[in-house]
Amino acid sequence: MAATSPSPASGSIVAEDLAKTYGGNVRAVDGISFEVRPGEIFGFLGPNGAGKTTTVSILTAGLGATSGRAFVDGLDVVRHPLAVKRRIGIVFQEMTSDGDLTGRENIELAAHLYGVPRAEVRSRCEALMARMQIGEAADRLAKTYSGGMRRRLELAAGIVHAPSILFLDEPTLGLDPQGRAGFWKFVEELRHEHRMTVFVTTHYLEEADGMCERIAIIDHGKIVAHGTPGELKDRLGGDIVTVQPTAPSPALEALLRSLPGATSVQGLDGSYRVKSPSGEKLVPALVEACVHGGIGLASVSVKRPSLDEVFLEFTGREFREDEGASATDRAVMLSRVRDQLGRRR
Numbered sequence: 001m002a003a004t005s006p007s008p009a010s011g012s013i014v015a016e017d018l019a020k021t022y023g024g025n026v027r028a029v030d031g032i033s034f035e036v037r038p039g040e041i042f043g044f045l046g047p048n049g050a051g052k053t054t055t056v057s058i059l060t061a062g063l064g065a066t067s068g069r070a071f072v073d074g075l076d077v078v079r080h081p082l083a084v085k086r087r088i089g090i091v092f093q094e095m096t097s098d099g100d101l102t103g104r105e106n107i108e109l110a111a112h113l114y115g116v117p118r119a120e121v122r123s124r125c126e127a128l129m130a131r132m133q134i135g136e137a138a139d140r141l142a143k144t145y146s147g148g149m150r151r152r153l154e155l156a157a158g159i160v161h162a163p164s165i166l167f168l169d170e171p172t173l174g175l176d177p178q179g180r181a182g183f184w185k186f187v188e189e190l191r192h193e194h195r196m197t198v199f200v201t202t203h204y205l206e207e208a209d210g211m212c213e214r215i216a217i218i219d220h221g222k223i224v225a226h227g228t229p230g231e232l233k234d235r236l237g238g239d240i241v242t243v244q245p246t247a248p249s250p251a252l253e254a255l256l257r258s259l260p261g262a263t264s265v266q267g268l269d270g271s272y273r274v275k276s277p278s279g280e281k282l283v284p285a286l287v288e289a290c291v292h293g294g295i296g297l298a299s300v301s302v303k304r305p306s307l308d309e310v311f312l313e314f315t316g317r318e319f320r321e322d323e324g325a326s327a328t329d330r331a332v333m334l335s336r337v338r339d340q341l342g343r344r345r
């Protein structure tokens with residue numbers, strides 16, 4: 001995936017050995033290279049603090065990299081920041097719509113900022129609001145919108161100038177599954193109609209699995225894996241059988257390794273992950289061997305590989321264990337508090 005020369009292709013995004021160090025010592029992005037092809041939806045996944053927003057900020061010409069180069073739509077983001085900004089749409093991780101303006105005013109404001117011809121502003125806004133199912137609420141203040149409506153408003157404002165490349169930084173954070181599904185439906189439709197390239201960061205691995213054609217997993221500023229979701233899961237080599245003994249058992253690991261069909265065994269916090277081309281076939285033999293060996297089993301589960309498993313495989317940690325009150329969560333909480341205070345006034 002490493003790009004050795006800039007791709008001139010319009011609609012593409014190229015990162016070449018990008019790095020960003022904050023304040024001389026926080027290495028937020030640590031030499032990443034990738035290429036997003038024109039028209040594809042590319043997922044950039046990683047836990048809190050992995051470097052996702054920093055990468056998006058560099059690619060969208062909002063932040064200078066410490067080293068490396070980036071090209072968006074064939075343009076160097078450092079040499080042509082304004083041209084890049086005109087060609088892209090961004091939905092930021094933080095809420096950027098103004099709660100004290102109506103939905104319509106927010107979209108119109110974005111249209112003017114992006115230089116949409118005056119004669120077209122009204123009709124584009126109407127069409128987008130209807131499309132995003134916020135037409136009925138167009139003249140209500142944005143702070144009265146539900147979370148899902150507000151995110152759709154942000155999406156409408158981000159694409160009002162019909163960009164060829166769309167950046168979405170945690171666009172569905174805090175939405176319920178229905179709200180997330182609704183949001184993605186619009187992104188999918190827009191992508192097909194306008195052949196838009198979409199670069200999306202997300203915490204929701206299962207969402208990325210269903211939506212993204214290719215993904216990169218970033219951890220501590222480095223890309224640890226990339227490919228299609230299917231390729232990454234195939235690299236795990238089959239099902240994952242998780243075995244939890246009733247008590248720590250020194251003999252269990254050797255027993256698991258000796259099972260026909262067990263291709264690898266990994267200990268994790270007192271339990272074991274056994275990989276096998278067919279988990280269902282492994283389990284009866286596994287249970288029988290444990291009964292024979294006098295090893296008590298608290299649980300045995302079989303999972304088809306998911307992106308959670310992919311993350312665990314490439315980083316050695318569970319994806320969720322990094323979660324805490326992150327920059328992401330704080331931003332969402334702050335904007336909600338800000339809006340609630342605004343509503344009371």
Ligand SMILES: Nc1ncnc2c1ncn2[C@@H]1O[C@H](COP(=O)(O)OP(=O)(O)OP(=O)(O)O)[C@@H](O)[C@H]1O
Nearest residue numbers: 022026028047048049050051052053054326327328
């Ligand atoms: N302006 C800044 N000054 C100093 N450090 C920063 C700054 N912005 C981000 N960082 C640090 O850089 C690292 C990467 O942050 P970044 O926001 O890019 O991560 P992220 O993957 O977007 O995380 P999240 O999932 O929480 O949004 C973190 O350690 C963060 O604390």
Ligand SMILES: [Mg+2]
Nearest residue numbers: 052053093328
């Ligand atoms: Mg972020």
